[in-house]
Amino acid sequence: MTETVDRPMVRFEGVTKRYGSLTVLDSLNLDIGRGEKVAIIGPSGSGKTTVLRMLMTLERIDGGVIWVDGEPMTHMQKNGKLVPAEAKHLRRVRSKIGMVFQHFNLFPHMTALGNCIEAPMTVLGLPRREAEERAADLLNLVGLGEKKGHYPAQLSGGQQQRVAIARALAMRPKIMLFDEVTSALDPELCGEVLQVIRKLGSEHDLTMLMVTHQMGFAKEFADRVCFFYQGKICEQGEPRELFTAPKNERTQQFLRAVLEAV
C-alpha cells in the first residue's frame, strides 16, 4: 500500500449483499475520495440504504471487501491473505465512521448533552469535562446550545435530528453517513437539518455519503450523485449532468417520477 495520497477514503470492491435468495446489492464497486460528498438516490428497494448500513457494519456482507482509509474493514490481512475481520479490528476501523439515521435513534433516557457525551466518555475515555465541552461546541454548531438540557421527547423532530448529528460528530469521524435524515420530518423541519449538513460540508473536511430523496439538496450539495437501481449503480456523475441530462433510461424515468411528485 504505497499510494497513500490518492487512495480512496472508502472503497467497495465487488460487494454483494443477499437476503435469502434476494440479491440486494450485486457486486458493487464504488470509490469515494477524501472529502468527497456523494449522494445516493434511487427507488426504494434499490439497495441504497444497504450501502450505508454495510459501511457502518450494521449488515454483514456476503461477498467482496470494503476498504476504509486504505485498509480493509470487513477483512484483515493475515499472512498476506484477507480473512474476515475480528471484532477488535472492526471496531478500530469503524471508529472513523459516524452515522445519522432516518429515525434519529437518540437515547430517550438522556438529555441532548447526555446523548453527545455518552460515547466520547465510554468509548474514547474522555474525562467528563472535556466531553461536555466538546458536546457543547457541537450543540452550538447545530444551533441547539440552548437545548442541551432537554430530553429527546421535549424536542421537535428537526431538533432531534440535529442532536443526532452532533452526537455522531462528537466521535470525530472522518466519514459521515446520512441515511434519509429528513424522511421522517415534517417538510417545514427539513430545512434546518439540511442547513446543518450544508455547514458541515463547507466548514469541515469530512467525507460524506448520503442517501436522500431531496433531489434539490443533492444537486446543490453533492460532488457526485449515484443512481441505484436493482442493486447496481445504474448511472453516476456530477449532479448538474445527471439531473439535467441523464443518459440512462431508468434514471430518466426515476427523475421524471420524482420531479412530478414535487
Next chain:
Amino acid sequence: MGIPSLAAMLATALIAIAVLAASGDNAIFMPGLLEGAWLTVRIAVVGCGLAVITATAAALCRLYGPAPLRWLAVTYVEFFRGTSALVQLFWLFFVLPDFGIFMEPFTVAVLGLGLNVGAYGAEVVRGGIQGVQRGQWEATTALNMTRWQALRRIILPQAFVAMIPPWGNLFIELLKSTALVSLITMSDLTFKARTLNDFSMQTIPIFTLALLMYLVLSLTITIGMRWLERKSLRGMVRGRGR
C-alpha cells in the same frame, strides 16, 4: 390508580390495624404478629434482591451467552417455574441435609423464594431487553460502543422502565409466598398468626390483623414501584423519543 389514592388505601389499612389492636384484649397479639411480620419483611426483601440478580443473570445468559450458559439459563427458568415453590423449599430444607448440605432456615427461605421468583423474572428481563427498539442498538454500533457498554448504558436503562410494573407483580407474589416458610419451621407472620390462634382461639381478630398486615406490605411495594416508574420516566415520554 395514582399514588395518592394508593397512599390513602395504605393509611386506611394502618388505621384499621390500630383500631382493631386497640379494641378488647387484641393488643396482646400485636408483639407476636409484628415480630412475625418483621421476619416476613426480611425474607421478602432479601428474596427480592436475589430474584432480581438471578433473573438478570439468567436473561443475559439466555440472550447473549455461549451455548452452555444459554442452556443452563433455560433449564433454570423451566425448572423453577415448572415445579412447586413449596416442594422446592421442602427439598432445600429436608433433602439437602441428606447430602450433607445444611443451611439456616432463613437462607433456605431466601434461596427458595428468590430462585423461584427469579425464574419468572428472567422472562420479564428478557422481554424488557428485547422490547427496546432495534434502532437503539444500531446507534450504539454507529458510536462504536461494545455490546456490554451498549447494554449497560443504553439498553438496560430503557428496558428497566418497561420491567417495573411486572416486577411489582413478582415482588408482591414473593411477599405472599413467604407464608410457605411457616412450613419449614420459621416464625413468619403466618406462623405467628396460627400459633396465636391455637393458644387463644381469637380467630377473627388474629387473622384479620394478619391479612391487613400483608395488605400494608403489598401496598408499600405497589407505591414504591409506582414512584420508581414515575421517577425513571422523567424526561422520557413513553412511545416517543425514539
